[in-house]
Amino acid sequence: MSRPQSWVPTDPRSAPTREHVLSGLHGTDEGGAELVQLLTPEGQRVSDDRFGSWADDVGAEELKGYYRDMVLVRRVDREGNALQRQGQLGIWVPLLGQEAAQVGAGRAATPRDMIFPSYREHGVAWCRGIDPTDLLGIFRGTDHGSWDPIEARFHLYTIVIGNQCLNATGYAMGQKFEGKVGDGPDAEATMCFFGDGATSQGDVHEGFVWAAAYDAPVVFYCQNNQWAISVPLERQTRVPLFQRARGYGFPGVRVDGNDVLACLAVTRWALEECRTGNGPVLIEAFTYRMDAHTTSDDPSRYRLADELELWKLKDPIERVRVNLVREHGVGQDFFDEVQAKSDELAARFRAFCVAMPDPGPDRMFSEVYAELSPQLAAEKSAYLEYHASFEGA
Amino acid sequence: MTTMTLAKALNSGLRAAMELDPKVLVMGEDVGKLGGVFRVTDGLAKDFGEQRVLDTPLSESGIIGTAVGLAIRGFRPVCEIQFDGFVFPGFDQIVSQLAKVRFRSQGKVPMPVVVRIPFGGGIGAVEHHSESPESLFAHVAGLKVVACSNPDDAHWMIRQAIASDDPVIFFEPKRRYWEKGEVSETEPAPLFSSRVVRSGADVTVACYGPLVKTCLEAAAAAEAEGTDIEVIDLRSLSPLDLGPVFGSVRRTGRLVVVSEAPSEASVTSEVAARVQEECFHSLEAPVLRVTGFDTPYPPSKCEDDYLPDLDRVLDGVDRALGW
Numbered sequence: 001m002s003r004p005q006s007w008v009p010t011d012p013r014s015a016p017t018r019e020h021v022l023s024g025l026h027g028t029d030e031g032g033a034e035l036v037q038l039l040t041p042e043g044q045r046v047s048d049d050r051f052g053s054w055a056d057d058v059g060a061e062e063l064k065g066y067y068r069d070m071v072l073v074r075r076v077d078r079e080g081n082a083l084q085r086q087g088q089l090g091i092w093v094p095l096l097g098q099e100a101a102q103v104g105a106g107r108a109a110t111p112r113d114m115i116f117p118s119y120r121e122h123g124v125a126w127c128r129g130i131d132p133t134d135l136l137g138i139f140r141g142t143d144h145g146s147w148d149p150i151e152a153r154f155h156l157y158t159i160v161i162g163n164q165c166l167n168a169t170g171y172a173m174g175q176k177f178e179g180k181v182g183d184g185p186d187a188e189a190t191m192c193f194f195g196d197g198a199t200s201q202g203d204v205h206e207g208f209v210w211a212a213a214y215d216a217p218v219v220f221y222c223q224n225n226q227w228a229i230s231v232p233l234e235r236q237t238r239v240p241l242f243q244r245a246r247g248y249g250f251p252g253v254r255v256d257g258n259d260v261l262a263c264l265a266v267t268r269w270a271l272e273e274c275r276t277g278n279g280p281v282l283i284e285a286f287t288y289r290m291d292a293h294t295t296s297d298d299p300s301r302y303r304l305a306d307e308l309e310l311w312k313l314k315d316p317i318e319r320v321r322v323n324l325v326r327e328h329g330v331g332q333d334f335f336d337e338v339q340a341k342s343d344e345l346a347a348r349f350r351a352f353c354v355a356m357p358d359p360g361p362d363r364m365f366s367e368v369y370a371e372l373s374p375q376l377a378a379e380k381s382a383y384l385e386y387h388a389s390f391e392g393a
Numbered sequence: 394m395t396t397m398t399l400a401k402a403l404n405s406g407l408r409a410a411m412e413l414d415p416k417v418l419v420m421g422e423d424v425g426k427l428g429g430v431f432r433v434t435d436g437l438a439k440d441f442g443e444q445r446v447l448d449t450p451l452s453e454s455g456i457i458g459t460a461v462g463l464a465i466r467g468f469r470p471v472c473e474i475q476f477d478g479f480v481f482p483g484f485d486q487i488v489s490q491l492a493k494v495r496f497r498s499q500g501k502v503p504m505p506v507v508v509r510i511p512f513g514g515g516i517g518a519v520e521h522h523s524e525s526p527e528s529l530f531a532h533v534a535g536l537k538v539v540a541c542s543n544p545d546d547a548h549w550m551i552r553q554a555i556a557s558d559d560p561v562i563f564f565e566p567k568r569r570y571w572e573k574g575e576v577s578e579t580e581p582a583p584l585f586s587s588r589v590v591r592s593g594a595d596v597t598v599a600c601y602g603p604l605v606k607t608c609l610e611a612a613a614a615a616e617a618e619g620t621d622i623e624v625i626d627l628r629s630l631s632p633l634d635l636g637p638v639f640g641s642v643r644r645t646g647r648l649v650v651v652s653e654a655p656s657e658a659s660v661t662s663e664v665a666a667r668v669q670e671e672c673f674h675s676l677e678a679p680v681l682r683v684t685g686f687d688t689p690y691p692p693s694k695c696e697d698d699y700l701p702d703l704d705r706v707l708d709g710v711d712r713a714l715g716w
Contacts, residue, residue: 172462370495
């Protein structure tokens with residue numbers, strides 16, 4: 001087995017050899033020829049024959065909006081990490097590096113569309129109008145998700161890997177059964193978020209099979225961030241993930257997941273395909289998890305810092321900033337204003353977090369069932385009475 | 394009152410629920426054109442169409458997982474798992490999603506899903522077709538678990554289960570599908586209730602599903618020998634409705650709990666534990682159990698030995714009386 005020093009590629013963009021893979025090193029940031037891109041890492045707007053038109057309406061104002069989204073989401077994410085380090089959260093799941101993949105997809109959805117997240121989709125939650133403070137309970141341990149999934153059309157976080165692909169498919173089947181697929185103004189679609197690791201789960205396979213069998217209007221949105229905790233993509237698949245769609249009989253597209261415009265365009269297209277009855281669609285957003293899997297993880301045990309350095313050159317936010325400056329003449333005032341807003345948001349996020357009260361013991365028994373059984377009611381009252389006996393003691 | 398088989402009683406119950414609420418869907422493997430391998434859904438696809446009676450891909454996790462999604466959308470899916478031993482690919486979705494979405498969302502997303510599972514042995518089948526996995530589900534908070542034993546209960550319990558806003562795992566005694574009985578015109582009892590099906594003074598026998606009939610036959614045989622057995626059909630396995638059992642045991646002082654499932658960490662152990670907590674001073678003998686053995690379900694040529702029958706039930710009763 002090769003040692004880390006021995007694999008340094010002559011061309012840093014070359015694909016990993018089998019040796020690299022076996023040594024546990026991933027070492028590619030190359031999405032290949034089929035990667036859809038509208039904004040290069042250097043901040044240059046480029047054209048794409050197939051998907052470019054889906055972002056034609058995006059001018060300076062819209063782009064500034066996406067920049068603001070990504071900066072705010074990243075700021076919240078960094079604050080989440082800090083709050084965990086300071087003991088205010090039990091764990092945080094960072095999204096650093098995946099802001100464009102999430103904001104591009106999130107902003108492509110209409111309020112009618114339904115979204116099923118995994119557990120890293122803080123950026124998509126943001127786009128659905130869910131206040132970042134609503135995410136805190138999950139990681140502080142005061143609840144399992146506090147927003148209303150029906151009203152926000154954003155399901156609660158799903159932690160068991162891949163489960164949500166079937167739930168999303170079922171929801172999309174329901175949209176179809178209700179006649180919400182077609183050319184009408186009330187057409188809807190569903191989007192399901194999952195990672196590269198999830199693609200090895202049976203539920204993702206079954207979700208693909210069912211969605212195809214029922215022509216369900218669901219966009220499967222895979223954020224390939226290259227790592228399933230410590231396991232590189234090569235342990236999950238022999239082929240690029242987007243190519244798997246072909247085997248199920250629907251289109252798959254690989255998009256530059258660090259390019260917010262490309263993610264927006266491709267997702268807009270995919271959702272419209274689904275709304276009009278041409279679903280399902282698989283999108284592979286090719287991106288990188290720039291931080292640990294969670295605050296409990298230590299990436300230095302399984303990947304090289306060099307890899308992160310390569311991906312830093314493709315930062316999803318920086319390329320938008322450069323484009324705004326160079327192609328739209330946006331001045332420093334705007335960036336200062338966004339910075340100030342993000343600091344404000346972080347302060348509010350932090351203040352909210354530290355002030356969150358612990359739930360009482362009755363919370364355990366709340367909404368286990370629509371109809372509480374006499375047995376559980378008895379358990380509840382016995383424990384609450386026992387608990388109360390310590391009051392004032 | 395109409396007389397019909399248990400399978401037909403389920404069929405008419407499903408039909409009634411589907412007529413009442415357009416959001417009720419039936420889904421599973423072979424439930425459409427074929428009418429299910431036991432014909433429980435016979436004719437429903439023809440009358441309600443393929444968008445309400447779904448012949449699904451062969452994928453149990455898919456059946457439960459999409460039912461969860463359909464329920465989030467506002468549907469009331471009734472899933473059929475073809476045989477007891479095939480439920481396990483769907484077990485993850487049942488435990489991780491179906492049972493927990495309501496709690497996770499604090500009531501904002503109800504899960505009115507029914508999972509029908511034909512269970513139990515006695516039909517001479519190959520492996521995985523004769524199991525009694527009910528205790529696995531009874532152990533999971535967020536689920537309700539019931540078992541019907543006769544056509545009247547089959548008809549009304551499936552309707553009540555579909556009307557429930559909680560997920561219900563609904564066990565059907567497959568070897569009783571073709572036995573006939575009367576079905577009432579109106580709801581005979583609430584869903585989550587047990588019922589004394591035979592009064593007696595000497596020993597209480599608690600049972601459910603396919604063995605209710607066996608226990609009633611045992612009671613009739615014992616009567617000829619002068620022993621008066623009270624038989625209670627538990628019907629609801631989670632939550633258990635043990636009030637009638639406690640009342641009975643306080644009179645008889647003796648309880649035998651009967652089930653096809655293995656005894657270890659099971660519904661029968663739960664009944665025994667609760668009865669000793671509540672009726673300690675009334676008991677004249679320890680709570681005894683007559684169950685399947687703690688083995689995988691055996692090859693069918695052994696099942697007459699594996700399954701509790703009339704003689705083994707009476708043996709349990711004798712041991713309780715002779716303590």
